[in-house]
Amino acid sequence: MVRMKPLRDGLPVLTLLLLCLTVVPAIAGAIWVKVFTSAAIFALAARGASVLYARLGLVNLAQVALVGVGGWTVLRLNYATSLPFEVLLLAGAGVTALIGMLLALPALRMRGLYLALVTLMAAGAFQILFTAFQFPNGGSGFWGVALQSPGEMRRPAIAAGDTAYLRYVICIAALGMLFAAWHERARPGRAWAMIRQSEANAMAAGVNVTVYKVWAFGLAGFLAGLAGGLLAGALNILDARSFAAGESILLFALCVVGGVYGWLGAVLAGILYRVVPALLNDWGLDSDLSLVLFGAALLHALMTAPRGIAGQLSGVLGSVGSAR
Amino acid sequence: MKIYGLFLISGLAVGSLYALGGIGLVVLRRATGVLNFAYGAIAAAAAMVCWQFGQWDFPGPAAWLSALVTGTALSLLYGMVVAPGLAWREPAVKAVATLGFALIILGVVSFLWDDAARKLVLPTDKMGVRLLGMKITVTRMIAFFGSIAILIGAVLYLDKTRTGLHMRALADNRDHSALIGIPVFRVETAAWALSGALAGFTGLMFGDLVRLDPTVITFTVIPAIAAAVCGRLNSLPLTFAGGLAIGVCEAMLTLVKPLAPLRSMTPFLLAALVILWMQRKETLTFAREG
Amino acid sequence: MNLRLLGLGGAAALALFALQPAAGAAEPACGLDNGEKATGEPIVVGGINGNAPPGDFSGGTDAAAAYFKCVNDNGGIHGRPIEYIVENDQWNPELAAQVATKLVKDRGVVALVGNGSVVSMAVNAKLYKDENVMAMASACAISDCYENANIVSTNQGPLPSGIGALKFAIEELGTEHAACIGFNIPNNGGWACDWMGKYMESQGRKSTALLMDPAAVDLNSVYLQALAEGVDTILLMLPAGPALGILKVAEEQDGRDMFKWVSPTPLYDPTVPGALGDYWNDSLYVNIELAPFDSDGPDNRNWNAVMDAYGREDDRRDTFSQSGYVSAKFFVEALLEMDPGSIDRASVTEAIKSISGKTSDLLCGPYYVGDFDRHMPNHAGRMVVFRDGRFDVVRECYDIESSYLDPIREQERQLGLTQ
Incomplete structure (x- = not known):
């Protein structure tokens, strides 16, 4: 079912990546540097949700909540230790991957909408927790919240400025997407493909269905955790309002709009999630009306582009995007 | 002891609101396969329209009717215009698409009614009886007994009427139903209209009993989904029971000091527990559609 | 105000209007009050509000915008008009960081006035400090707003x-x-x-x-x-x-x-x-926190006059609006004491920090800023x-x-x- 075309796939990816690394940060104003940083971060998170959906048909409506978990962990460790940013990032991703796996446990015997709602319940619970405890800002105690101006969230030494940080985020996002792509091509991807076809057959063929399903949730959590850590680095402090349950539903919807079968769809989801609202706001459109416009565009895209915008693009261009 | 009774009654009152939302969601989901995230937004629009008619000095019944009409109209609009375009998609995609509709409604409603202090008042707010020291207004009784009536009505409708039979057939298998000549479109239209009217009623109750704030009402759909999850998105009686259980637990948690500020998590935790409990005897390893 | 439905809902709108003092015939008085339009090089000032579900905190920036317009029609800052750029963060923390960056870095505002964003205060305090820009806020509700060197809010919270x-x-x-x-x-x-x-x-x-x-x-x-x-x-x-x-x-x-x-x-x-x-x-x-909407003091009357003459019809006239008027007025008074040729961020920040002992009938006590690590000038009500x-x-x-x-x-x- 999944046939990759590494060369044809790789060249445009590399070109786009180089373009993003060199041209975009150079010409964008400070606001757009911030906007693109957010977009790249959520593209990475979106990739986590889309792999889960594309490969196993599992719907994760808690991805943004998991980004919050990653961000919380990274901020907490930032103030508790003096570890370098990269270590914090990996630790945050690891913890979030574990939470993602926990989320998978009650969901192992379910599929489709019902499973989606189980994850949504988790997102709802996280929303209340985040609101009640907020994000560590350098205070003491387990929650690490003090009523004070937030302390300093360390950024990587090579990316202290906003523009350098954007480049850094793009690199990590690219690495994360490669990590996901590797999963799809290697052993887990083959196992997922069999599970998707038939769980019974997969099991008969010696595939450990439970492990690979949990693993997929772990991957989604890992990418969300990376995104959360990067977001904490970008904003210095996180706020519970970013991680409401509705946001998780929205990100999943945008994954479907972008296209779930490859990195390009996730990138589009990130752009739709963060760049488009910033553009509408910059154009001075009334915030209520931009909500209407955004909702209408979402519906329209879902109705007219079955394989997402990425699918349509690859139809037009022949090769760009991903393979199916 | 008396204090427990007080919170029990209060919990049942709030629980009936969750139940009401859950039932509206399940009715639609059973007949059309769509879980409507826009249910809360439709309810919010209905509540605002009702308030507006009240401001224009329309007689009460006209204003209440306007809420039901708004709900039905918005729900039908989506069901007739958008839903057919998504009929062939997976249930999860159908569900998240309704979020787009929710955003549109929320945007329009917030545009029309700018942020201001408002209150929705029904004449039944003034009437009531005392039970265990708590006054139960007729509005709360309407919410409670209304949801029971709707529950019974919906169950009878699905069991006894031809359209109900068709709805059940559709819920079981859409393609087969179409093949044996069930008028799928007509049945779905009926379901959208019914669910929309329920959303209008829900909006009226939330606007009166919780608060008249479009954003808050829009997102009450998430705890309402928890009630629906308790009923496996399928069973109306279980959804009703789930809603009441959530309300009562949430109210009772008020008495547990350290947990009281976090008691809004009840819907989500209870739904998760119900799922685990339902799975307790399953030995089947394979996933199935819920 | 919910006047968007005015055409349909006259009764509701009228009821709301009735609460407000009748629009006085009073002429607004702003800045130099000389009736000359300012035409020099604009002084760029920013403002951030939060206006989206779940709330509209735009009263402060609306009032500041009206006051600045009035100042520009009345001599400006010794001939230089104020260009006031208002951004809406829509209660979204990331958007709050973005629009603050736009104002502070891309547009190079000399100060922020009339801010009414809860989210922005929590997210951007560090930016304001790093960039040495002052925020004379008007609508605050969280601790971050009152415990920062670079934020001073007119409302009490x-x-x-x-x-x-x-x-x-x-x-x-x-x-x-x-x-x-x-x-x-x-x-x-x-x-x-x-x-x-x-x-x-x-x-x-x-x-x-x-x-x-x-x-x-x-x-x-x-x-x-x-x-x-x-x-x-x-x-x-x-x-x-x-x-x-x-x-x-x-x-x-x-x-x-x-x-x-x-x-x-x-x-x-x-x-x-x-x-x-x-x-x-x-x-x-x-x-x-401020004087009653219908009180008779000169500043309250002038606030109403300014809003009548320079505000938009759908501007809210709430506590935040009064507060935005006060912030804008004291800001303009501070600018007027400066040499118009040497107005830049550093000098404006310094001028704001040296505001002290200002009074208004809208406030119970004196208004001051000072060079401190926290600010709460308004605490009597x-x-x-x-x-x-x-x-x-x-x-x-x-x-x-x-x-x-x-x-x-x-x-x-x-x-x-x-x-």
Whole structure:
């Protein structure tokens, strides 16, 4: 079912990546540097949700909540230790991957909408927790919240400025997407493909269905955790309002709009999630009306582009995007 | 002891609101396969329209009717215009698409009614009886007994009427139903209209009993989904029971000091527990559609 | 104001308008007040508000915009007009960081005035500090706003206003045990109710914090919780919407006379009386942070005149709006004392920090900024009671006592504003 075309796939990816690394940060104003940083971060998170959906048909409506978990962990460790940013990032991703796996446990015997709602319940619970405890800002105690101006969230030494940080985020996002792509091509991807076809057959063929399903949730959590850590680095402090349950539903919807079968769809989801609202706001459109416009565009895209915008693009261009 | 009774009654009152939302969601989901995230937004629009008619000095019944009409109209609009375009998609995609509709409604409603202090008042707010020291207004009784009536009505409708039979057939298998000549479109239209009217009623109750704030009402759909999850998105009686259980637990948690500020998590935790409990005897390893 | 439906809903709109003082014939007075249009090189000033569901905090920037327009028509800053750029962060933390970056870095604003964004204050405090830009805010509700070197807000926020309400309740209503009902958010309800507790303790009285999730459906239980705790007073440390929700539950339970009802400023809003109803007559006391909307002082009259002449029709005329007017006025006065040729961010920041001892009939005490690590110039207020569809003043300006204000009092001593 999944046939990759590494060369044809790789060249445009590399070109786009180089373009993003060199041209975009150079010409964008400070606001757009911030906007693109957010977009790249959520593209990475979106990739986590889309792999889960594309490969196993599992719907994760808690991805943004998991980004919050990653961000919380990274901020907490930032103030508790003096570890370098990269270590914090990996630790945050690891913890979030574990939470993602926990989320998978009650969901192992379910599929489709019902499973989606189980994850949504988790997102709802996280929303209340985040609101009640907020994000560590350098205070003491387990929650690490003090009523004070937030302390300093360390950024990587090579990316202290906003523009350098954007480049850094793009690199990590690219690495994360490669990590996901590797999963799809290697052993887990083959196992997922069999599970998707038939769980019974997969099991008969010696595939450990439970492990690979949990693993997929772990991957989604890992990418969300990376995104959360990067977001904490970008904003210095996180706020519970970013991680409401509705946001998780929205990100999943945008994954479907972008296209779930490859990195390009996730990138589009990130752009739709963060760049488009910033553009509408910059154009001075009334915030209520931009909500209407955004909702209408979402519906329209879902109705007219079955394989997402990425699918349509690859139809037009022949090769760009991903393979199916 | 008396204090427990007080919170029990209060919990049942709030629980009936969750139940009401859950039932509206399940009715639609059973007949059309769509879980409507826009249910809360439709309810919010209905509540605002009702308030507006009240401001224009329309007689009460006209204003209440306007809420039901708004709900039905918005729900039908989506069901007739958008839903057919998504009929062939997976249930999860159908569900998240309704979020787009929710955003549109929320945007329009917030545009029309700018942020201001408002209150929705029904004449039944003034009437009531005392039970265990708590006054139960007729509005709360309407919410409670209304949801029971709707529950019974919906169950009878699905069991006894031809359209109900068709709805059940559709819920079981859409393609087969179409093949044996069930008028799928007509049945779905009926379901959208019914669910929309329920959303209008829900909006009226939330606007009166919780608060008249479009954003808050829009997102009450998430705890309402928890009630629906308790009923496996399928069973109306279980959804009703789930809603009441959530309300009562949430109210009772008020008495547990350290947990009281976090008691809004009840819907989500209870739904998760119900799922685990339902799975307790399953030995089947394979996933199935819920 | 919900005037967007004016064409359809005249009755509603009229009812709301009736609450406002009649538009006086008074001419607005702004800046140099010489009637000459400013044409020089613009001075770029920014403002950030939060206007999207769940709330509209745009009153401050609206009033500042109207005042600046008026200043530009009246000589500007010695001939230089103010270019005021307002951004809306839509209650979205990332957007808040983005628009602040745009204003501070891309547009190079000399200062931010009239800010009314809760989210932005939490997210951008560090940016303001790093970029050495001052924010003269108008609509704040969280601790971050009052505990930063680069942010000074004209409104009091929940803490002084809540303590003011409690002080009144103790002295006039005989409160012994108060419940503080607030949102379960650390830097909002948690912060404010915590200090309410300390205040009550310092007065030898009891208090109980009842916190709830902002999206909570179950307001009934919050009310019952107060009942179960045996409190005699309820302090509604909430925005107007949820506070009205609790009041409605209380009305349903006929709880008006079981408790004394007090609240900080949010319930003092032109749209609230219409939503309250006669039931609450003489039973709901609200602390107000600035002068009453219909008061007769020159600044309050001028605020109305400026809004009439330069505001937009749908501008809100609430406490935040008055507060935005005050911020803008003092900002302009500070600029006018500067050499118009040498106005840049560093000099403006310095000029703002040297503001001291300004007075206005809208404020009970002096307004000052100073070079300090926190700011809270406004902490004395008035008390009003709800009566027959309007609010009547029941206690004129009075200050509060709280150890929270110790560093603030020290500032006032240093600036020579108090002994």
